[in-house]
Amino acid sequence: MAIREGKWKCEFCGAENLGRDMKCGSCGAVRGENVKFYLDDNAAEVTDETLLNMAEAGADWHCDYCGTDNRADAGSCKQCGAPKDGMKSREEKHLSNDGTPLSGGSSVEFSENAPVKSSRKKAPAVIIAVIALAVIIGVASFLIFGGKEDVLVLDRGEWTRTVGVERQEWVEYTSWEDSVPSGASVLDRWEEQRGTEKIQTGTERVKVGTKDKGNGFFEDIYEDRPVYREQAVYDTKVRYEIVEWKEYREVKSAGGISDDPQWPDSELRYTDREGRKNETAVLFFHSTDPEQEGKVFTYDKLRPEDLASFEKGSQYPAEVIGTTVRKFLDE
Numbered sequence: 603m604a605i606r607e608g609k610w611k612c613e614f615c616g617a618e619n620l621g622r623d624m625k626c627g628s629c630g631a632v633r634g635e636n637v638k639f640y641l642d643d644n645a646a647e648v649t650d651e652t653l654l655n656m657a658e659a660g661a662d663w664h665c666d667y668c669g670t671d672n673r674a675d676a677g678s679c680k681q682c683g684a685p686k687d688g689m690k691s692r693e694e695k696h697l698s699n700d701g702t703p704l705s706g707g708s709s710v711e712f713s714e715n716a717p718v719k720s721s722r723k724k725a726p727a728v729i730i731a732v733i734a735l736a737v738i739i740g741v742a743s744f745l746i747f748g749g750k751e752d753v754l755v756l757d758r759g760e761w762t763r764t765v766g767v768e769r770q771e772w773v774e775y776t777s778w779e780d781s782v783p784s785g786a787s788v789l790d791r792w793e794e795q796r797g798t799e800k801i802q803t804g805t806e807r808v809k810v811g812t813k814d815k816g817n818g819f820f821e822d823i824y825e826d827r828p829v830y831r832e833q834a835v836y837d838t839k840v841r842y843e844i845v846e847w848k849e850y851r852e853v854k855s856a857g858g859i860s861d862d863p864q865w866p867d868s869e870l871r872y873t874d875r876e877g878r879k880n881e882t883a884v885l886f887f888h889s890t891d892p893e894q895e896g897k898v899f900t901y902d903k904l905r906p907e908d909l910a911s912f913e914k915g916s917q918y919p920a921e922v923i924g925t926t927v928r929k930f931l932d933e
């Protein structure tokens with residue numbers, strides 16, 4: 603409950619006066635209604651009993667008739683005798699450490715820097731960047747995907763069909779005990795640090811601001827904040843093995859445009875099963891355009907059984923990007 607005495611500046615002569623002063627020590631002018639109190643950073647704590655009582659008495663009130671400030675406990679104006687009833691008291695204000703008003707009391711949290719403003723300024727820059735990126739993507743896709751037309755001659759086609767063959771194998775893993783799958787066989791277990799947890803060890807009093815008591819004095823505002831300690835958390839780690847299907851060999855068949863596509867014989871043994879299946883098909887062309895001589899054009903957006911509908915040596919008008927056929931054009 604540290605009380606400190608503030609200061610105020612005379613509106614007429616500019617002299618600095620103590621918070622307790624009702625009149626300017628230099629020119630004698632009264633402490634006017636608009637005078638604001640301020641607190642020096644190094645202002646000492648008030649210990650004098652009289653001054654402490656003065657600080658705790660409440661906000662001063664202002665005489666509408668003669669303009670003088672009066673102590674809260676004065677029933678009438680000490681200068682003109684006007685009664686206190688109906689007169690306005692000075693404001694009591696909560697101020698944060700940097701002097702800005704604190705709304706409400708000591709429960710309010712505030713930070714010393716204000717990140718809100720800077721993030722607001724960044725918003726337009728982000729929007730501009732997004733628009734610029736969209737324009738770049740638009741131009742790039744026009745250049746990349748804007749294919750050109752050509753008449754291609756089919757030279758050959760190829761297809762492949764692949765099957766992965768799997769068998770059951772024991773595989774070893776290490777994990778926390780709570781994520782070991784069912785069916786696993788535990789080989790080993792031990793304790794290990796899994797993380798940390800915060801444990802509250804107490805509270806600390808933090809000065810969050812000051813209260814302008816409206817009578818030339820200020821009171822420090824404190825807040826109790828929790829103090830934490832990090833503590834290691836241990837858990838059980840497990841080494842286990844489990845049976846899993848694993849691909850251990852691959853069978854493949856391949857052919858040309860005139861070969862009927864077949865899946866390869868996977869020759870399954872007692873403990874085997876078929877796993878993944880893949881197939882590819884590619885057509886190879888050359889261009890009828892003399893300027894494109896020597897280039898090999900490919901098309902792979904088809905399945906092996908589709909190759910039969912193409913004929914070696916035939917011409918196919920197509921839209922081409924680089925040496926990739928994007929689509930065939932109807933004649």
Ligand SMILES: [Zn+2]
Pocket residue numbers: 612613614615616617626627628629630631
């Ligand atoms: Zn003055």
Ligand SMILES: [Zn+2]
Pocket residue numbers: 665666667668669670679680681682683684
């Ligand atoms: Zn008065």
